[in-house]
Amino acid sequence: MNESVLSFKDKYFGDKNFYKMTLTIAIPIIIQNLLTNLVSMADNIMVGQLGTNQMSGVAIINQLFFVFNLLVFGGMSGAGLFSAQYFGQKNHNGVRDVFRMKILIGITIIAISLSVMIFLHEPLINMFLHEGSSSGNIQETFNYAKNYLYIMVIGIAPFVISNCYNTTLKESGQTVVPMKAGVLAVVFDIVLNYIFIFGKLGFPAMGVVGAAIATVISRFVECGYLVIYTHIHSNDYPFIKHCYRTLKVPGSLVKKIIVTGAPLMLNEFLWAGGLTLQTQALSTKGLATVGGLNICNTIGNISNCIFVTMGTTIAIVVGQLLGAGKLKEAKVTATRMAAFSLLISFGMIIILGLLGPVFPHFYNTTDEIRKLATKFIWAVAAATPFISLSNSEYFILRSGGKTIITFLFDSCFVCLVNVPVAICLTKFTAIHIVGIFFLVNMLEGVKALIGFIMVKKDIWLNTIVD
Incomplete structure (x- = not known):
C-alpha cells in the first residue's frame, strides 16, 4: 500500500471493511468507557442532590484519584506497547511476560498511592479550598472530602488488578470481556449508590460515605469477574x-519496558498532575468554580472517553500492524482512524452545546454554579475537535514506542504551557473565570498542530519487539 499515491478520499477514508474492523474493536471499549463515565455521572448527580458542599468535597477527591487513575493507565500502557506487538506476532510467551511485568508495576503503584492518599491527603485537599464566591462552606467541604477519601482508598488494589487483566485482554484483541465486566460493575455501582446514599431497603442514609462504599464494592466485582473469567477460559x-x-x-x-514505558508512566502522571494544578489555579477564583468545573467535567468526560477510546483503538490496531512489520499499512490505518475520530468530534460539539444549559439543573446547587457550569461546557465543546486530534496523535506516536516524544508532546505541554497560562491569567489579569477557562482549553489547538507535525514526520513507524 503506497500512501503517497493515494487520493484524498482513500488517504483519509476507508472502505466498509475498515470501519467494520474499527468499530468492532472500538464499540465494546466505548460502551465500557461510556458506562464507567455514566456511573461517575450518576454518582455525581446523586451526590449533587445532597448539596454543594458534598458535591465539591467528592469532586476534590475525584481530582486526586484522576492522577492515580492516569498513573495506572500509564504504567499499564507502557508495558502494553509490547503486548500488542507480541500478540501481532502470535508470541503468547511474550504477552505472558509483559502481563507479569504489569503485575509488578501494579504492586508498586498500589504502595505509592496508598502512602500518598493516607499521609498527604489534608494538604492536597486544602489546595482546592479558597474563598471568593457566595457558594459553599470550606470547612464542611473539607470534612466531606476526607470522609469520602477514607473509603475510596480501599478500592485502589482491585482497580489496579482489574487494569492488569483489562488492558492485556484488549491488547490481545479481546474487548468484549472487559466490556461485560464494566457493565456488571456499572449495575452494582448505580444500584448500591441509590441504596447507600439515600438510605433505601432498610439501610441508613450514608451520603458521600455511601457513594464511596458503592464505588469500592463495584471495583471488587469488576476485578473478580475479569480474574475468574480469564483463568476459566485460559485456552482462549x-x-x-x-x-x-x-x-x-x-x-x-x-529493560525494554522500563526504557520505553517509564516515560509513558511519567507522562501520564505529570499530565494528570498538570491538569490538577490547572484546576487548582482555576479554583482560586472561589469555591463556586470548583462546583462548576465538577459539573462540566462530569459531562465533558463522556465526550472525552470517545476520543480516548478511538486513541486506544489506534494503539491496538496500529501496534499489531507495526509488530507484524506492516509499516505502510499502519501509516494509512492511523491516518484514517484519526480522520474518523475528527468527524465524530463535530457531532459531540452539537451534543455538548445542547446539554450545556440543561445538565447543570440535575444538581441541587446554586444558580451561580449552574451558570458557570453551562459556560464551561460550551468552552469544552469549542475545543472538542482539537481534543480529538491531539488524542489520536498521542496514541499514534505511542504505538511505535516513541514514548519520550509523547512525554514531551503531552505532559510537558500541559505543565509548561497550560499550567503557567492558567496561573498567570488567574493571578495577573481581571479576565472572568469563564474567559480564562476558554483560553486554557483552546491551547489544545496549539498542541494538536505540534502533534500533526510530528506524526507527519513518520518518526513513530517502527517495530519495538524482536
Missing part, C-alpha cells in the same frame, strides 16, 4: 496459563 487466552508460577521477567524485556 494462552498468556494467562501458568502466569503466576513465577513473577520473574526476562531482564532484557524488563
Whole structure:
C-alpha cells in the first residue's frame, strides 16, 4: 500500500471493511468507557442532590484519584506497547511476560498511592479550598472530602488488578470481556449508590460515605469477574496459563519496558498532575468554580472517553500492524482512524452545546454554579475537535514506542504551557473565570498542530519487539 499515491478520499477514508474492523474493536471499549463515565455521572448527580458542599468535597477527591487513575493507565500502557506487538506476532510467551511485568508495576503503584492518599491527603485537599464566591462552606467541604477519601482508598488494589487483566485482554484483541465486566460493575455501582446514599431497603442514609462504599464494592466485582473469567477460559487466552508460577521477567524485556514505558508512566502522571494544578489555579477564583468545573467535567468526560477510546483503538490496531512489520499499512490505518475520530468530534460539539444549559439543573446547587457550569461546557465543546486530534496523535506516536516524544508532546505541554497560562491569567489579569477557562482549553489547538507535525514526520513507524 503506497500512501503517497493515494487520493484524498482513500488517504483519509476507508472502505466498509475498515470501519467494520474499527468499530468492532472500538464499540465494546466505548460502551465500557461510556458506562464507567455514566456511573461517575450518576454518582455525581446523586451526590449533587445532597448539596454543594458534598458535591465539591467528592469532586476534590475525584481530582486526586484522576492522577492515580492516569498513573495506572500509564504504567499499564507502557508495558502494553509490547503486548500488542507480541500478540501481532502470535508470541503468547511474550504477552505472558509483559502481563507479569504489569503485575509488578501494579504492586508498586498500589504502595505509592496508598502512602500518598493516607499521609498527604489534608494538604492536597486544602489546595482546592479558597474563598471568593457566595457558594459553599470550606470547612464542611473539607470534612466531606476526607470522609469520602477514607473509603475510596480501599478500592485502589482491585482497580489496579482489574487494569492488569483489562488492558492485556484488549491488547490481545479481546474487548468484549472487559466490556461485560464494566457493565456488571456499572449495575452494582448505580444500584448500591441509590441504596447507600439515600438510605433505601432498610439501610441508613450514608451520603458521600455511601457513594464511596458503592464505588469500592463495584471495583471488587469488576476485578473478580475479569480474574475468574480469564483463568476459566485460559485456552482462549494462552498468556494467562501458568502466569503466576513465577513473577520473574526476562531482564532484557524488563529493560525494554522500563526504557520505553517509564516515560509513558511519567507522562501520564505529570499530565494528570498538570491538569490538577490547572484546576487548582482555576479554583482560586472561589469555591463556586470548583462546583462548576465538577459539573462540566462530569459531562465533558463522556465526550472525552470517545476520543480516548478511538486513541486506544489506534494503539491496538496500529501496534499489531507495526509488530507484524506492516509499516505502510499502519501509516494509512492511523491516518484514517484519526480522520474518523475528527468527524465524530463535530457531532459531540452539537451534543455538548445542547446539554450545556440543561445538565447543570440535575444538581441541587446554586444558580451561580449552574451558570458557570453551562459556560464551561460550551468552552469544552469549542475545543472538542482539537481534543480529538491531539488524542489520536498521542496514541499514534505511542504505538511505535516513541514514548519520550509523547512525554514531551503531552505532559510537558500541559505543565509548561497550560499550567503557567492558567496561573498567570488567574493571578495577573481581571479576565472572568469563564474567559480564562476558554483560553486554557483552546491551547489544545496549539498542541494538536505540534502533534500533526510530528506524526507527519513518520518518526513513530517502527517495530519495538524482536
